[in-house]
Amino acid sequence: MEFSSEPVVCVKNADIYQENQVVLNNIAFNIDKGEFAYLIGRTGSGKSSLLKTIYADLPLRSGEVEVAGINIMGIKRKQVPHLRRKIGIVFQDFQLFNDRSVTENLIFVMQATGWKESSKMKARLAEVLMRVGLGAVSSKMPHQLSGGEQQRVVIARALINEPSILIADEPTGNLDPKVSDDIFKLFLEINRSGTAVLMATHNHTFLTNYPARVLKCEAGKILDSEKEEFELTGYY
Template sequence: MTFSGEPIVRIVDASIFQEDTTVLNNINLKIDKGEFVYLVGRTGSGKSSLLKTLYCDLPLHMGSIRIAGFDIENIKRNQIPLLRRKLGIIFQDFQLLPDRNVAENIYFVMRATGWTDKAKMKSRLAEVLMRVGLGSVSSKMPHQLSGGEQQRVVIARALVNEPSLLIADEPTGNLDPEVSEGIFKTFLEINKSGTAILMATHDFKLIENYPKRTLKCEKGFVIDSANPVEKA
């Protein structure tokens, strides 16, 4: 696959911090529009800190990062929601609202990102649920769904604003292998439609079966690995 135009992510001479501790040093890399990239490394190696910096949950104190058209070293607080509308963020622990059904969980994000037309919201809800294979669960509560179904709802929620980049932090970490592969194939379909994906994972079986470009957090650095199945 060939890519053209401005990368969706460009990082230049950036260091990533947790409070006063440097966790990753001197990162220089780019992720192109439509690319699929794994992020691997031992627990505590800085994977989640890097992802949190990309969506401005951690501040960037050193270097520069341009993501989805925003320079986050200079980003203003009121611009962060605008950036996040261009990103889909997927967590290992789902973070669904337990007292709201599937539809309301997705509507909550839609309202928070500026949707107001109820007819358009209903149509988009149906679209994203069908896209992840959950066309008939909109009225169910999160506790009525399996773990795999809950993660598909999270993916649907992340797709609402047609993001140019999905950031996924261990999205299959709490799922059994068969369910994990089904979820991963959903990511592949999303990627085929042109959405770039950056996925942190410990699931080396998936990486072996579906090799892609791999970034490894190791000893305070991010290594663009030529061997996608090498274990940290």
Template sequence: MSEASQFFDNTPVLKVNNACIFQEHKVVLEDVHFSIEKGEFVYLVGRTGSGKSSLLRTLYADLPLKLGEIDIAGYSIKTISSKEIPFLRRRLGIIFQDFQLFADRTVDENLLFVMKATGWKERSKMKQRLSEVLMQVGLGSSGTKMPHQLSGGEQQRVVIARALINEPILLIADEPTGNLDPEVSGGILELFQDINRSGTTVLMATHNYQFIKNFPSRVLKCEDSKLLDSQKHDFELSSLH
């Protein structure tokens, strides 16, 4: 399927069928079935060690899929080749709890590195896109700053800008506010809400029950080797740690 046609059909952004998720040689989630439609905002919750990060890593082909089917952003994780993985990841925005910014480069240089690595060539278009994503995350005047000159919340906004560069069809965020103060975390969640309202699908792993309380949305919960879906199951959300 061509990239253009994927944007106009009704195929889910992500479809998981009968998948087993492994952490090394141990099954952490079994018989996983769910799909995420274009434009959805979905939380992924569960206790530490319940399989959240392993599931996300399997989605972007960082862990192998040994059993079941996963189709994401037009790619089959079961059959994806190592050469195709960078192209899959260009269609996904991936955001980690630890910022993984180059400490010796400015904000602009951090973003330009990713652009060059993902095939951008034309300098004027690169500068324009860089300016757009920094404005989108509220850091329009921070391009010349070094990461150590930014607060934790600002650094996470740079990471989000980096993830948005290639206009991903799906944003995958693994505990994006885990290292941030509560008041800063709220601003980051609002930014994700804004990104979602602009049309990007969001899957966010979080321990923060307050997020779900303040911004209710669909929830997937990893529990006892199963993945529960708030669209199909009733479950308790008060204990996520």
């Protein structure tokens, strides 16, 4: 396969909407392959809307957004599963099916993104659960797992298709500090293996203990720590 040095996310002159309100105006930034970046900002500043636009849950109305080589503008519904094979999404509130086992939750995603061969699905399922430290929970139901274990299942689900980037929206927001730190370190391990990570977070401890590039949503703009200095605190 030919190696590409193109950014995994490229945003140019984009307006980001929350319903009919512009929350981010004329923004531009790239996320490179294998990069780790934080996304911070006060509640309502546009963080989640930006992430949802990147993974095509919200429509892009103006500007350019390209993710893993796919142009988001005007993307058709039938093209979204192809995009989602290249993006892993980790939510704060897990969004697991509570009436299905861990295995069934992961198989649902596999089938939705085009997997067909049962033997390959089983092998990949076992592989991603081992990677997140959950080799023995495949038959359990979500309610039988701790919050940290549920989030590890969500991360396993996000890794199914070997994505170019993990997009995480407050992935430790519902977890206690010790579990949060363990989950964060798992993201770092995944990033070190070559997967880019864009993580929205309110956890200032991460920024202090694990410094990385920071994108801050503020007053309708994106501030980039690689280009300018700004205050990291006070973004709640």
